[in-house]
Every structure is written in C-alpha cells, then in structure tokens.
Amino acid sequence: MKNFIKYIIVFVVFFNILAIAGDTYSYPLVSSPPYAVVHYGEKSPASYTPVLRWNKNTKAVYYELEVFTDIPKNLSNNKPNSQHVYFTDKVFLNAFMLPLQDIIHTFPCTIYWRVRAMDIDHNPLTTFSSLEKLYSDGHVPSANAPIPIAQYNTGNGSVLLYPVYEWIPNPGAEKFEIEVLSAAPDTSGEISNSQYKVFSKIINFSCEFYDPVPRIGKFYWRVRALDSDNNPIGVFSAARLIDNDPSKxxxxxxxxxxxxxxxxxxxxxxxxxxxxxxxxxxxxxxxxxxxxxxxxxxxxxxxxxxxxxxxxxxxxxxxxxxxxxxxxxxxxxxxxxxxxxxxxxxxxxxxxxxxxxxxxxxxxxxxxxxxxxxxxxxxxxxxxxxxxxxxxxxxxxxxxxxxxxxxxxxxxxxxxxxxxxxxxxxxxxxxxxxxxxxxxxxxxxxxxxxxxxxxxxxxxxxxx
The missing domain is CATH 3.40.50.1110 (SGNH hydrolase)
Structure with missing residues (x-):
C-alpha cells in the first residue's frame, strides 16, 4: 500500500497512540541488547558529527539513544539516566549521525553512548547496550551530507523495479531532496543538481522515499538535506546504483x-x-x-x-x-x-x-x-x-x-x-x-x- 511509508506511520503512532497494556504488542526482554559495530578511538577519532552504528533488531520500532560525558554512578541498564547530556527517541534506523558539535563545545573530547530497542507501545524490547566510549578530535567530516543505506543489486531480493531510497539524516535537516540520475555524477559532493537528473522530489523530514516511477534500465540515486526554506544544508550524498537492465x-x-x-x-x-x-x-x-x-x-x-x-x-x-x-x-x-x-x-x-x-x-x-x-x-x-x-x-x-x-x-x-x-x-x-x-x-x-x-x-x- 502506498501509505506504508514507515516514518510517517511511526511519527503518527508515536505521538497519538496510547500505550495499551497486555500481551498483544508486548515483547519480553528476550532480545540481546544492541552492540556498537563502529568504534572511535584515538587512533581512529570521530569527527564532530560521528555516525553511531549498532546491530539491527528487526523487532524494534524505534530506538532510544543516550549520550554522557562521564560514566554515571549506579547506572541502570533498564531505564534512561537523568545525567545524560543528550537523549533522543526519534531514531528509526540502527544508525544515527550525532550532532556532537552542538553537545560538546571543546575538542578533543571523550563521550559515552548507549542505545536500546523499543516496541510500538514504547516498551523496551532490550536493555540498554553497554556504554560505548567515543573519542573525537573535532575534525570536519568528509562531507556534510546524508549517508545512503539502501544498496540494490547486491544479492537475492535486492533487484527492485520500484526502489525505495533510505539514508541516515545529517544534523539540521528539515527536508530532503531526492535525485535520480541517468548517469553517475561527474564529481562527488556536488552542491547543485546534476545535468543527468531525470527525477527529483523534495519531501519533509524522513529517512526514506518510495520511488513512484518504474526504473527500467540503469540509474543512480542520491539525496541532500534542506532547511525549512528549501536551502541546501551541505552537499548531495554519494550516488548509489540502480540496475534493472532487461538485457540481463x-x-x-x-x-x-x-x-x-x-x-x-x-x-x-x-x-x-x-x-x-x-x-x-x-x-x-x-x-x-x-x-x-x-x-x-x-x-x-x-x-x-x-x-x-x-x-x-x-x-x-x-x-x-x-x-x-x-x-x-x-x-x-x-x-x-x-x-x-x-x-x-x-x-x-x-x-x-x-x-x-x-x-x-x-x-x-x-x-x-x-x-x-x-x-x-x-x-x-x-x-x-x-x-x-x-x-x-x-x-x-x-x-x-x-x-x-x-x-x-x-x-x-x-x-x-x-x-x-x-x-x-x-x-x-x-x-x-x-x-x-x-x-x-x-x-x-x-x-x-x-x-x-x-x-x-x-x-x-x-x-x-
């Protein structure tokens, strides 16, 4: 169904549905807690907008994320801690681009973060993950752009005539512009629309877009963040291939x-x-x-x-x-x-x-x-x-x-x-x-x- 656009649904449910007690939507804490899959230390420091990544829990509807500057005493794994310096429950992917420059104003720095999976009724599916230590030297990221997640033509089930584009949002985004190209862009990190553009769409904040056009042939897709007035924030993301070639x-x-x-x-x-x-x-x-x-x-x-x-x-x-x-x-x-x-x-x-x-x-x-x-x-x-x-x-x-x-x-x-x-x-x-x-x-x-x-x-x- 066309209205199965997950972030619209999740936001509506998140703010309008009352938690209902009972077994219908409750999952016991049988899932293992998430764990970090990317680590930042002094030998591989994070930028001032590090991308936090953890393993996917396919029963999660969303995640709660906490950030600390120090390890709190008597830290519980079962509930948020009031000593966090940053908290969000608007995380619908198993990745998050942290606006560290808005949280910590002095670099280099060390922070600690953790995450847990939540169900539809705002009940935890897991305990919080172990605290993950993160070191940042405050360097500028390679590009201020969303990070594409969807990657087609990579194995069984990954060839779709009607692609759905998904990305990790960059901080400050209010909207996004999705662009489909007939050829790979001439350079990476472009600010302007490509000469190869065959389709573009500006949408309100989301992390995905269902392409309404059947993509027969070879195309590339990319996305960039916009502010509330449709002004670009940073540059276009790297372009990803869509290959639906009938000659195959x-x-x-x-x-x-x-x-x-x-x-x-x-x-x-x-x-x-x-x-x-x-x-x-x-x-x-x-x-x-x-x-x-x-x-x-x-x-x-x-x-x-x-x-x-x-x-x-x-x-x-x-x-x-x-x-x-x-x-x-x-x-x-x-x-x-x-x-x-x-x-x-x-x-x-x-x-x-x-x-x-x-x-x-x-x-x-x-x-x-x-x-x-x-x-x-x-x-x-x-x-x-x-x-x-x-x-x-x-x-x-x-x-x-x-x-x-x-x-x-x-x-x-x-x-x-x-x-x-x-x-x-x-x-x-x-x-x-x-x-x-x-x-x-x-x-x-x-x-x-x-x-x-x-x-x-x-x-x-x-x-x-």
Missing part, C-alpha cells in the same frame, strides 16, 4: 503489492531485504511489485512493468488491499485470470501464491483503516480459486480466515515481518521443483469484452 534476462519475476514489494514491522521497508520473501529464495529474481497496488492497478501496469523483462516465470501475489477494502472476490479472481492470460499471451508462465490471513484489529491500530466485514470469506474464495491453478500455497503456514494473522508474524496486521517472509520463502523453495514440472499445459480463459468491461466497471479501492 531474469528467469523469474515477482509481481504484486506491498506484501511482495517488501517491508514490515512498521519501521522497515522494501529496502530492508530481510523483509522480502525474495531474499530467502534459492534463485535470483527481479521484483516488479509496487506497494499500494490493488488488483486493478496490477492489471493496468502489467504491460509497462512486466513485458520489458519477459521473465520465463512470473510469481503473482496480490489483491490483499482489494479484499480488505471490500472489493468483491469475483473481481479479484477475474483480475487474476486476466493476468494469467496476459502471461500466456507473452510466453510467460504464471505461478500464483495464496494470500496469508490478515489481522483487522492490528490494521486499525497502526493505519487507522477499517477492514471489510466480508474479508474472511473473500480471502477464502480467492485462495480456493488459486489452489485450482498452478500455485504455491504460501498461506498454508498461517491461520486460515476467519482466524487472524498473529501479531508475531505481522505487527501491523498486513505486512508480514521478516520471520514470516522467511517462512514464505522456504515454502516457495520447497514447492518450486514440483511447480515447474506442473507447467505443461497452457490455459486459456477466453476473457471476452464483456468480462473485461465488468472488471473495469466494478469499483476499485480508490473509487470507493
């Missing part, structure tokens, strides 16, 4: 909505590849999915987004957004048939995935969106159709509607977390040899003008 002839494509696009647990998007079932597959894929898709949107964009790549096999999973919004199962089934026929017409073998259950209460809590009263019957009807086709039963490892998807598999009730995506990937891997053998007989659904007219005349989600 991907054998397997994935086509769907946000569940296939990737992301989950509120604070993780498709750029966090462990939240994509494609990451766990035994074979490479190109992910042609787009967050926010309905079944009608998938049908409409098929020709433009799938045909340039013409994979031999196309894994199709979609329509959860349609069904939970009350779009009839019959329209979804007809849409799946249209997609299957489009595949057959273009020598592509469609492989359908069944839809895991959802959790309407969790969807309401996180997104403040209602779910259709008929969702369970409609999910079951669509899955019943899918099971008559060449398919992989990815729903089989989860409860069957009307049983809801447990919170441990999807915090927001819709987007499956990393553990559930691993289960899906394992199910696909085990079924893949069998499914390939089943693909012998092509089906033809003889979808006529009347059926197409009915499909497009039935209201879509965004028509309601």
């Amino acid at each position: 002839h991907y054998i397997v494509g994935i086509f769907g909505d946000s569940i296939s696009h990737g992301g989950g647990h509120m604070s993780y998007g498709p750029e966090d590849f462990e939240f994509s079932y494609a990451h766990y597959l035994d074979f490479p894929t190109i992910n042609l999915s787009e967050s926010g898709d309905t079944i009608e949107m998938m049908v409409k964009r098929f020709d433009n987004d799938v045909l340039p790549f013409t994979p031999k096999y196309l894994i199709i999973m979609g329509a959860s957004n349609s069904l939970r919004a009350g779009i009839p199962a019959d329209k979804v089934i007809l849409g799946l048939k249209i997609l299957q026929q489009k595949c057959y017409d273009n020598n592509i073998e469609p492989i359908l995935l069944t839809l895991p259950s959802i959790n309407p209460a969790n969807i309401k809590k996180v997104f403040d969106e209602a779910t259709s009263d008929n969702w369970a019957d409609d999910f079951n009807k669509v899955n019943a159709y899918i099971r008559t086709q060449v398919h992989i039963d990815t729903a089989a490892d989860f409860p069957t509607p009307p049983e809801v998807l447990p919170t441990c598999y999807a915090l927001d009730g819709l987007h499956l977390d990393d553990n559930a995506k691993a289960i899906m990937g394992n199910r696909i891997n085990k079924a893949w040899p069998r499914v390939i053998k089943e693909i012998d007989e092509r089906k033809n659904f003889h979808i006529g003008t009347a059926a197409l007219k009915k499909f497009f005349q039935t209201p879509d989600v965004y028509d309601l």
Whole structure:
C-alpha cells in the first residue's frame, strides 16, 4: 500500500497512540541488547558529527539513544539516566549521525553512548547496550551530507523495479531532496543538481522515499538535506546504483503489492531485504511489485512493468488491499485470470501464491483503516480459486480466515515481518521443483469484452 511509508506511520503512532497494556504488542526482554559495530578511538577519532552504528533488531520500532560525558554512578541498564547530556527517541534506523558539535563545545573530547530497542507501545524490547566510549578530535567530516543505506543489486531480493531510497539524516535537516540520475555524477559532493537528473522530489523530514516511477534500465540515486526554506544544508550524498537492465534476462519475476514489494514491522521497508520473501529464495529474481497496488492497478501496469523483462516465470501475489477494502472476490479472481492470460499471451508462465490471513484489529491500530466485514470469506474464495491453478500455497503456514494473522508474524496486521517472509520463502523453495514440472499445459480463459468491461466497471479501492 502506498501509505506504508514507515516514518510517517511511526511519527503518527508515536505521538497519538496510547500505550495499551497486555500481551498483544508486548515483547519480553528476550532480545540481546544492541552492540556498537563502529568504534572511535584515538587512533581512529570521530569527527564532530560521528555516525553511531549498532546491530539491527528487526523487532524494534524505534530506538532510544543516550549520550554522557562521564560514566554515571549506579547506572541502570533498564531505564534512561537523568545525567545524560543528550537523549533522543526519534531514531528509526540502527544508525544515527550525532550532532556532537552542538553537545560538546571543546575538542578533543571523550563521550559515552548507549542505545536500546523499543516496541510500538514504547516498551523496551532490550536493555540498554553497554556504554560505548567515543573519542573525537573535532575534525570536519568528509562531507556534510546524508549517508545512503539502501544498496540494490547486491544479492537475492535486492533487484527492485520500484526502489525505495533510505539514508541516515545529517544534523539540521528539515527536508530532503531526492535525485535520480541517468548517469553517475561527474564529481562527488556536488552542491547543485546534476545535468543527468531525470527525477527529483523534495519531501519533509524522513529517512526514506518510495520511488513512484518504474526504473527500467540503469540509474543512480542520491539525496541532500534542506532547511525549512528549501536551502541546501551541505552537499548531495554519494550516488548509489540502480540496475534493472532487461538485457540481463531474469528467469523469474515477482509481481504484486506491498506484501511482495517488501517491508514490515512498521519501521522497515522494501529496502530492508530481510523483509522480502525474495531474499530467502534459492534463485535470483527481479521484483516488479509496487506497494499500494490493488488488483486493478496490477492489471493496468502489467504491460509497462512486466513485458520489458519477459521473465520465463512470473510469481503473482496480490489483491490483499482489494479484499480488505471490500472489493468483491469475483473481481479479484477475474483480475487474476486476466493476468494469467496476459502471461500466456507473452510466453510467460504464471505461478500464483495464496494470500496469508490478515489481522483487522492490528490494521486499525497502526493505519487507522477499517477492514471489510466480508474479508474472511473473500480471502477464502480467492485462495480456493488459486489452489485450482498452478500455485504455491504460501498461506498454508498461517491461520486460515476467519482466524487472524498473529501479531508475531505481522505487527501491523498486513505486512508480514521478516520471520514470516522467511517462512514464505522456504515454502516457495520447497514447492518450486514440483511447480515447474506442473507447467505443461497452457490455459486459456477466453476473457471476452464483456468480462473485461465488468472488471473495469466494478469499483476499485480508490473509487470507493
């Protein structure tokens, strides 16, 4: 779904949701505390804006960070300490660019920092990490720029037609400008827009951006910070490559909505590849999915987004957004048939995935969106159709509607977390040899003008 933009959601939830007691969203302190993965000492001193980094906890919604100039006495690992000189709970990545020059005015200096993971209800998932000693000589950083995190084309699940860009913000930023280029920039640390710019967008403070444009070919992306009046703060970040070259002839494509696009647990998007079932597959894929898709949107964009790549096999999973919004199962089934026929017409073998259950209460809590009263019957009807086709039963490892998807598999009730995506990937891997053998007989659904007219005349989600 297009509104699954994690930082908007996290900020809304963070400031508006009341902590609710109970087991639904509470995690016991069973996770190990975070630990620093980058260290600064006298032989490798930090600048006046050091980047603090620690291991990722995929159950964390956000982190709390404390900085001290001295080690407090009787320091508890279970709660913040009033002697800190800096504290923030607006940390949604396992990294933070610390505005040390605003905290410590004399260099060189030594500070101590620690961090802990938090859940959706502001309860700690872990104790605080051990105090990490940091030495800074106050030197100027190599560049005053955001640091890109998302890095595509680096292994299974990392090739996305619709990229999501993620970065570590630099201090003082109020907005960000994302720029997509047709070629690598001429120099690093540029202040001005590139001559190769094909797209740019200014957004309010965030750490990520969902590209609305399918990136077919080779591109580069970068980002820079802006103040509230859109004046640059520093320079553009280093540019990162996006390579979706159709000439690479991907054998397997994935086509769907946000569940296939990737992301989950509120604070993780498709750029966090462990939240994509494609990451766990035994074979490479190109992910042609787009967050926010309905079944009608998938049908409409098929020709433009799938045909340039013409994979031999196309894994199709979609329509959860349609069904939970009350779009009839019959329209979804007809849409799946249209997609299957489009595949057959273009020598592509469609492989359908069944839809895991959802959790309407969790969807309401996180997104403040209602779910259709008929969702369970409609999910079951669509899955019943899918099971008559060449398919992989990815729903089989989860409860069957009307049983809801447990919170441990999807915090927001819709987007499956990393553990559930691993289960899906394992199910696909085990079924893949069998499914390939089943693909012998092509089906033809003889979808006529009347059926197409009915499909497009039935209201879509965004028509309601």
